[in-house]
Amino acid sequence: MTLPSFCEERFPLRVAFGTSGGPERVTEIVRLSTGFETRNQRHRHSARRYDAGSGLRSLEDLAAVLAFFEARRGRLIGFRFRDPLDWCSGAPGRAVSALDQAIGIGDGQARAFALLKRYGTGEDAYLRPVQKPVAGTVRVAAGGVEVPFALDTATGVVTLDEAPAEGVGVTAGFEFDVPVRFDIDHLAVNIAAFEAGDIPSIPLVEVRP
Incomplete structure (x- = not known):
């Protein structure tokens, strides 16, 4: 085996x-x-x-x-x-929101975006890859509006049903391990x-x- x-x-x-x-x-x-x-x-x-x-x-x-x-x-x-x-995308004790973390910018074609968590602000911020999101806790938004998606809980990649238009911000909220x-x-x-x-x-x- x-x-x-x-x-x-x-x-x-x-x-x-x-x-x-x-x-x-x-x-x-x-x-x-x-x-x-x-x-x-x-x-x-x-x-x-x-x-x-x-x-x-x-x-x-x-x-x-x-x-x-x-x-x-x-x-x-x-x-x-x-x-x-x-263990979550937002502040401790606060409910997960689809606007917690910016994870990408639409280009009209890409539908897959990797989850990440930002520590700090500006150019010096540290961007941590989140590869083990918890199923059932992830929320995703494009342009501030929640959208349907598929989640790979083993890699932390979300795939939106439709590609966001060019320049549209993609955000997410989640719990993770x-x-x-x-x-x-x-x-x-x-x-x-x-x-x-x-x-x-x-x-x-x-x-x-």
Whole structure:
């Protein structure tokens, strides 16, 4: 049997809500003899890291994570994970709107647009690809009016029924997951220590599916 490199199943949600972590950047810094320094980013996109151990609250949670770990074969198979802080197109606590994020400009021919999320404003804004939208939460508008579309939940590409006219802005709102994998192949758990408050480390790292 050939195993997939990625599974669309989501990590246990009740555990995900209590995890710690966030985006990681890799920046090379060279300090010159003049005292100035040069800085260079090695990767265009950040990679998120989490520790799911902090989300464990009960033996039931632990058993659920153990089963999920075994099903994913440790680091072998990636999966969906809901970031407890950053999981929707708009501000936290606000309902998803089809106007949340600008995802493209119509040219009269193109119908397919990739979902993305903008951080910051102006030319310095960071545009993050969103490849794992949650089915049933995505809304799309062209020129401020919601339009029908088809969604590929595995890639984050929406295909509109009709191509927007030239110059018409295309926007979208959505909830999304982060594609991750376990960053360990050995899940070491001591039940007595866990019941005494010793939480195991269960690292997760973002992947590009």
